[in-house]
Amino acid sequence: MGVAYSGLTRARRVVLSVFIAFALPGCSGAETPPSAEQASEISPLTIDTAGGVQHFSVEVVETPEAQSRGLMYRTHLAPDAGMLFPFGDDAPRSFWMKNTILPLDMIFIRSTGEIVAIAENTVPYSLRPISPRALASAVLELNAGTAQRLGIRLGDHVHHPAITGESSGR
Numbered sequence: 001m002g003v004a005y006s007g008l009t010r011a012r013r014v015v016l017s018v019f020i021a022f023a024l025p026g027c028s029g030a031e032t033p034p035s036a037e038q039a040s041e042i043s044p045l046t047i048d049t050a051g052g053v054q055h056f057s058v059e060v061v062e063t064p065e066a067q068s069r070g071l072m073y074r075t076h077l078a079p080d081a082g083m084l085f086p087f088g089d090d091a092p093r094s095f096w097m098k099n100t101i102l103p104l105d106m107i108f109i110r111s112t113g114e115i116v117a118i119a120e121n122t123v124p125y126s127l128r129p130i131s132p133r134a135l136a137s138a139v140l141e142l143n144a145g146t147a148q149r150l151g152i153r154l155g156d157h158v159h160h161p162a163i164t165g166e167s168s169g170r
């Protein structure tokens with residue numbers, strides 16, 4: 001979503017920047033950090049890896065409002081914590097890092113629980129779309145470096161009721 005500014009006067013760059021900020025979905029600038037009463041459900045999630053089962057506590061965000069806010073404004077995420085975005089059907093998914101302070105690993109998951117794409121070490125505040133070609137029914141956000149540290153790879157399986165309907169308490 002980059003915009004070329006070369007050749008524009010300073011005034012036109014400012015006007016263009018303001019237009020872009022208000023024209024992009026979810027970019028009104030009126031967003032505020034989530035309050036305690038906006039907290040999502042927290043539940044266990046596991047990933048079967050070659051090195052063993054990895055356990056996480058994840059916030060499950062299912063409403064459009066919670067999904068568009070995601071981990072924006074958060075300054076801390078525990079090493080075993082994450083945020084799960086279940087969508088229900090396998091389709092193209094696109095995320096960005098607007099107002100997201102923490103670098104993240106984004107794990108794209110098919111409805112069978114199979115990991116089909118991993119975007120590692122995403123750039124905080126970036127408006128660049130993160131859109132793998134693989135179809136996914138859910139996205140799991142973890143601290144940057146978690147996938148590499150735990151050996152999470154394509155083809156590994158994620159277990160959580162919001163993805164496959166099965167229990168994740170393995």
